[in-house]
Amino acid sequence: MLKLHKLDAWHKYSALYGTGCAMPHDLPAAYPDAKAAALLIWAYAPYENGGHISSYYPASNASYHASKAVEAELNAAGIAAERAFIPARALCIANGVGHQGKNGLLSIAPYGTRIALETLLVYSHIEPDAEQVCAEGGCPEGCTACIAACPMGAITKNGLNVTRCMRYIMNSGYTEEIWQKQQTFLGCEICQAVCPKNAQLKKLPVPDAMAEAFELRRLIAGNAKAARMIAGKNITGNGRLTMEAIAFAAREGQCEAEIRACLSSPFEQVRAAAKWALSKYFGGI
Numbered sequence: 498m499l500k501l502h503k504l505d506a507w508h509k510y511s512a513l514y515g516t517g518c519a520m521p522h523d524l525p526a527a528y529p530d531a532k533a534a535a536l537l538i539w540a541y542a543p544y545e546n547g548g549h550i551s552s553y554y555p556a557s558n559a560s561y562h563a564s565k566a567v568e569a570e571l572n573a574a575g576i577a578a579e580r581a582f583i584p585a586r587a588l589c590i591a592n593g594v595g596h597q598g599k600n601g602l603l604s605i606a607p608y609g610t611r612i613a614l615e616t617l618l619v620y621s622h623i624e625p626d627a628e629q630v631c632a633e634g635g636c637p638e639g640c641t642a643c644i645a646a647c648p649m650g651a652i653t654k655n656g657l658n659v660t661r662c663m664r665y666i667m668n669s670g671y672t673e674e675i676w677q678k679q680q681t682f683l684g685c686e687i688c689q690a691v692c693p694k695n696a697q698l699k700k701l702p703v704p705d706a707m708a709e710a711f712e713l714r715r716l717i718a719g720n721a722k723a724a725r726m727i728a729g730k731n732i733t734g735n736g737r738l739t740m741e742a743i744a745f746a747a748r749e750g751q752c753e754a755e756i757r758a759c760l761s762s763p764f765e766q767v768r769a770a771a772k773w774a775l776s777k778y779f780g781g782i
């Protein structure tokens with residue numbers, strides 16, 4: 498149970514970089530009747546040989562549905578609670594839960610950074626108790642693994658420069674640099690993959706249905722329905738998965754004919770990626 502704080506440091510940072518996503522920062526003022534925020538942690542394992550596929554999408558989807566179920570159970574038991582769109586990571590840090598590493602990600606032992614967070618505002622009387630449950634050692638002395646691995650040079654010894662992180666840049670449109678460097682659909686996980694806080698996590702095989710849904714040739718042909726169901730429709734519109742698949746395939750020298758067909762895609766970003774891919778890897782448009 499997290500205490501609701503006024504998150505001034507987060508507000509200053511998010512206002513500077515435009516990363517606030519319209520979430521409130523003064524939580525006691527925004528939710529004067531709430532007694533605490535219940536933190537729900539959905540820990541997940543990375544995929545073994547996942548290629549461009551991330552295990553985060555099913556985890557994020559599952560955490561959402563699980564939080565809805567917990568919300569319903571609490572309310573059915575007479576404990577007033579509601580899902581909240583609040584800065585969960587900043588609230589954890591303000592409560593002393595977990596540690597924000599140089600890569601900017603929150604880690605909570607023993608799960609590392611492979612966690613999806615959900616928060617429920619609780620209106621029935623309850624005492625915040627977060628400090629009792631989470632001890633986290635922080636970054637090991639001298640560790641620079643994420644600094645060395647970040648393809649965008651976004652991490653320094655002082656922390657993350659969010660404006661250089663490709664996950665942030667993607668929100669306002671893809672660049673040729675991202676098409677060149679992105680490794681994982683819908684994001685980047687390189688600084689998580691190398692982080693020793695995640696070293697203990699047992700990797701799982703990619704489920705067959707998932708591997709099939711994210712097959713590059715299939716996505717470039719515009720058949721993204723199954724992958725969109727897994728990753729979530731709200732973040733995969735306008736041919737986003739097709740655009741990303743074009744970049745991955747082109748760098749691997751695959752799917753020239755399918756990429757060429759994308760020049761007449763209804764989606765501008767797909768056409769742009771196809772032009773880039775054909776010019777850079779297949780001798781021109």
Ligand code: SF4
Nearest residue numbers: 647662663685687688
């Ligand atoms: S997510 Fe990728 S681009 Fe962003 S800081 Fe981590 S390694 Fe760098």
Ligand code: SF4
Nearest residue numbers: 598599636640643692
């Ligand atoms: S890779 Fe090392 S420095 Fe970077 S967040 Fe993980 S522990 Fe910290």
